[in-house]
Amino acid sequence: MARIIVDDVHCKGCGLCVSACPKGVLALDGDRITPKGYHPAKLVDPDNCIGCSSCFITCPDVAITVVR
Amino acid sequence: MSDNTQAAEGRVLMKGNEVLAEAAMRAGCRFFFGYPITPQTELAAYMAKKLPQIGGTFLQAESEIAAINMVYGAAAAGARVMTSSSSPGVSLKGEGVSYMAGADVPGVIVNVERGGPGLGGIQPSQSDYFQATRALGHGDFYMPVLAPSTVQEMADLIYLAFDLADEYRTPAMILADGMIGQMMEPVLLPPARDPESLPAKPWATSGHRGERAHNVVNSLYLSPEKLEDTNRERFARYEEMRARHQRQELMLCDDAEIVLVAFGAASRIARTAVRDARAKGIKAGLLRPITLWPFPTKAIDEVVGAGAKRFLSVELNMGQMVEDVRLAVNGRADVSFYGRTGGVLPTPEEVLGQIERLATGEERLTAGEMSNGSARATVMGSVLPQPTDRKSSYERGE
Amino acid sequence: MAQPDSGTVTLPDYQQERIGSQIAEGEVIKSARPHALSDVVFNYCPGCTHGIVNHLVAECIDELGIEGRTVGIAPVGCSVMCYDFFNCDMIEAAHGRAPAVATGVKRVHPDNIVFSYQGDGDLASIGTAETVHAATRGEKITVIFINNAIYGMTGGQMAPTSLPNQVTQTSPYGRDVSAAGYPVRISELLATLDGVAYVERVTCDSRQHIVQAKRAIKKAFQNQIDGIGYSLVEVVSTCPTNWGMTPQDSFQWLRDNMLPYYPLGVYKDVIADGFANAAEAALARATDCPIAQQQKED
Numbered sequence: 001m002a003r004i005i006v007d008d009v010h011c012k013g014c015g016l017c018v019s020a021c022p023k024g025v026l027a028l029d030g031d032r033i034t035p036k037g038y039h040p041a042k043l044v045d046p047d048n049c050i051g052c053s054s055c056f057i058t059c060p061d062v063a064i065t066v067v068r
Numbered sequence: 069m070s071d072n073t074q075a076a077e078g079r080v081l082m083k084g085n086e087v088l089a090e091a092a093m094r095a096g097c098r099f100f101f102g103y104p105i106t107p108q109t110e111l112a113a114y115m116a117k118k119l120p121q122i123g124g125t126f127l128q129a130e131s132e133i134a135a136i137n138m139v140y141g142a143a144a145a146g147a148r149v150m151t152s153s154s155s156p157g158v159s160l161k162g163e164g165v166s167y168m169a170g171a172d173v174p175g176v177i178v179n180v181e182r183g184g185p186g187l188g189g190i191q192p193s194q195s196d197y198f199q200a201t202r203a204l205g206h207g208d209f210y211m212p213v214l215a216p217s218t219v220q221e222m223a224d225l226i227y228l229a230f231d232l233a234d235e236y237r238t239p240a241m242i243l244a245d246g247m248i249g250q251m252m253e254p255v256l257l258p259p260a261r262d263p264e265s266l267p268a269k270p271w272a273t274s275g276h277r278g279e280r281a282h283n284v285v286n287s288l289y290l291s292p293e294k295l296e297d298t299n300r301e302r303f304a305r306y307e308e309m310r311a312r313h314q315r316q317e318l319m320l321c322d323d324a325e326i327v328l329v330a331f332g333a334a335s336r337i338a339r340t341a342v343r344d345a346r347a348k349g350i351k352a353g354l355l356r357p358i359t360l361w362p363f364p365t366k367a368i369d370e371v372v373g374a375g376a377k378r379f380l381s382v383e384l385n386m387g388q389m390v391e392d393v394r395l396a397v398n399g400r401a402d403v404s405f406y407g408r409t410g411g412v413l414p415t416p417e418e419v420l421g422q423i424e425r426l427a428t429g430e431e432r433l434t435a436g437e438m439s440n441g442s443a444r445a446t447v448m449g450s451v452l453p454q455p456t457d458r459k460s461s462y463e464r465g466e
Numbered sequence: 467m468a469q470p471d472s473g474t475v476t477l478p479d480y481q482q483e484r485i486g487s488q489i490a491e492g493e494v495i496k497s498a499r500p501h502a503l504s505d506v507v508f509n510y511c512p513g514c515t516h517g518i519v520n521h522l523v524a525e526c527i528d529e530l531g532i533e534g535r536t537v538g539i540a541p542v543g544c545s546v547m548c549y550d551f552f553n554c555d556m557i558e559a560a561h562g563r564a565p566a567v568a569t570g571v572k573r574v575h576p577d578n579i580v581f582s583y584q585g586d587g588d589l590a591s592i593g594t595a596e597t598v599h600a601a602t603r604g605e606k607i608t609v610i611f612i613n614n615a616i617y618g619m620t621g622g623q624m625a626p627t628s629l630p631n632q633v634t635q636t637s638p639y640g641r642d643v644s645a646a647g648y649p650v651r652i653s654e655l656l657a658t659l660d661g662v663a664y665v666e667r668v669t670c671d672s673r674q675h676i677v678q679a680k681r682a683i684k685k686a687f688q689n690q691i692d693g694i695g696y697s698l699v700e701v702v703s704t705c706p707t708n709w710g711m712t713p714q715d716s717f718q719w720l721r722d723n724m725l726p727y728y729p730l731g732v733y734k735d736v737i738a739d740g741f742a743n744a745a746e747a748a749l750a751r752a753t754d755c756p757i758a759q760q761q762k763e764d
């Protein structure tokens with residue numbers, strides 16, 4: 001069981017993590033706005049996150065922490 | 069005196085450019101970055117030979133621009149470092165010098181001037197006075213500019229330049245010319261200092277070793293308020309330099325009615341002309357700025373206060389320092405200019421002719437007054453010996 | 467990928483409260499922000515690949531354990547403020563002059579690890595002379611070169627590496643090679659120089675390519691630690707904002723147009739060629755030149 005934590009301070013909602021995720025478990029959270037004014041990334045399908053870190057590697061703002 | 073000073077009388081006969089190099093190393097400079105250009109070549113050649121022998125680095129850069137940026141990097145890393153060039157090359161260094169000023173990074177730049185503009189010529193000139201004291205690079209800044217007039221002063225002033233640069237965290241310039249650079253005179257070299265013994269630079273980007281927060285050497289401030297604060301802080305340091313570091317030599321100024329103002333090579337000619345004028349009974353004197361920035365305004369005040377009625381700025385250019393003389397005199401006396409340019413040196417007779425022209429109608433000294441011993445040079449705030457007593461400040465224990 | 471074999475991954479101090487408080491007991495951190503990065507938010511646009519490369523550089527510094535003796539040189543361009551992003555000592559250089567500044571730093575402290583981080587305008591246009599000469603001198607520095615074929619910070623002007631017919635603010639009808647000339651292939655150019663130990667061109671459009679890019683960057687730092695010679699990694703990058711595309715589309719444009727013009731690969735690697743360092747490789751290249759073969763007496 002793995003998951004990601006997004007640091008709202010750094011996330012700019014570019015969505016590169018969403019496209020990089022091989023399991024399609026990420027999305028931009030349209031319901032939330034970060035202090036900088038972006039919709040941050042969110043793990044929408046926690047059961048299927050495999051903790052591969054593709055999102056972490058691709059994130060241009062180094063906003064993701066992967067735990068399991 | 070350290071073991072490194074010469075034995076016995078201690079004087080050696082050396083070329084001005086080589087003395088700059090030798091004295092820089094003695095001041096603790098271990099890094100030189102430069103690019104070949106006449107007439108400063110001997111300086112770089114001397115460094116190339118000697119620096120590796122004392123564990124230093126000489127590097128011939130691909131350009132003047134690269135050289136000054138290597139200076140910036142080495143200085144940011146905490147080293148005493150210098151570059152040297154001549155007028156056209158110094159123009160190229162302007163960018164780097166501005167960044168050094170903006171990032172508060174110390175370093176020494178030598179300009180052995182030649183004639184300009186453009187490629188100009190290779191004979192002595194003082195036509196970079198404006199560039200040195202006003203506009204070497206963009207932005208709101210000054211730097212100390214020291215102007216040697218003897219080979220001894222080449223040694224004394226570059227030593228001082230390194231200290232001023234470090235103390236005020238600023239680039240500092242030696243503004244010499246091809247004449248002093250190429251000339252040989254006896255010189256007493258300053259004692260050698262171990263670079264390790266110099267004051268620490270806690271701001272340097274030398275690797276934090278896990279012992280402090282990271283240091284940043286930078287001149288970028290996107291906040292206008294922050295940039296203004298930074299510039300104001302730097303100008304407070306400039307004010308301190310203006311208060312503490314004006315240097316000049318006064319010769320025969322106590323009773324002078326006509327005061328020549330000249331620096332570097334021009335001052336040597338002016339000195340002779342002043343003596344010749346005195347021999348003719350004209351009350352002439354010489355004010356020789358040693359610091360071109362800060363300009364010796366206090367000495368001008370003093371000379372005006374003592375009764376000087378006319379100033380004559382004698383320069384190897386079309387009239388640059390004369391503007392500073394006018395600003396300092398501020399209407400209290402007449403200011404005129406005489407200069408030759410393009411590498412042409414005026415003769416003492418030419419300058420004497422100018423003095424005589426100014427003196428027309430002025431009261432002249434009698435022969436009796438001339439012989440009363442008042443004709444003696446005085447040195448104010450100078451690291452230099454009096455011309456009649458050529459001992460270096462080190463020898464005199466200052 | 468962060469610290470894969472180096473044991474426990476930990477959060478940097480500034481994330482302890484913000485992120486650490488969200489980690490449950492029993493959960494283990496697999497990937498976290500490298501310690502060599504500060505908490506300053508990158509000033510890059512959303513989706514800009516500069517951030518990916520900044521991340522890789524910081525990871526390499528962490529993994530090699532060199533932060534305390536590393537000095538980075540920031541350029542002028544979009545990454546001008548990277549002196550605030552890295553926790554090692556940093557110097558901001560004038561436009562294009564980073565290799566000269568790096569030279570000064572490295573000559574004063576040869577044991578320090580000195581890297582410059584430069585874009586295409588900085589490295590391949592205004593700073594070409596400094597780049598070529600630092601390389602040919604064999605300065606033992608590490609250069610990270612971001613090639614995104616445009617001037618990003620000033621708003622999208624033609625770069626030395628802009629592709630033929632590429633539309634930019636200053637090539638509004640497309641780069642006309644008959645007037646503006648051809649793009650500069652820096653990796654190919656520098657690989658011809660004797661002082662160069664290692665040049666590789668990588669990109670960062672996919673996980674696989676980013677992993678490859680990191681391997682190259684780490685090698686470029688390791689070469690410096692080992693005193694091998696000048697090392698440069700060119701990262702073919704994107705500029706979604708000035709290319710006028712989404713970050714995702716810009717990756718596709720990179721694959722379609724950039725990579726055919728700037729092929730990925732190793733352009734020089736003296737170690738792989740069987741030499742101990744760049745100096746040895748240079749010597750081997752000049753076997754017929756007696757003066758070049760003269761051995762210096764120490």
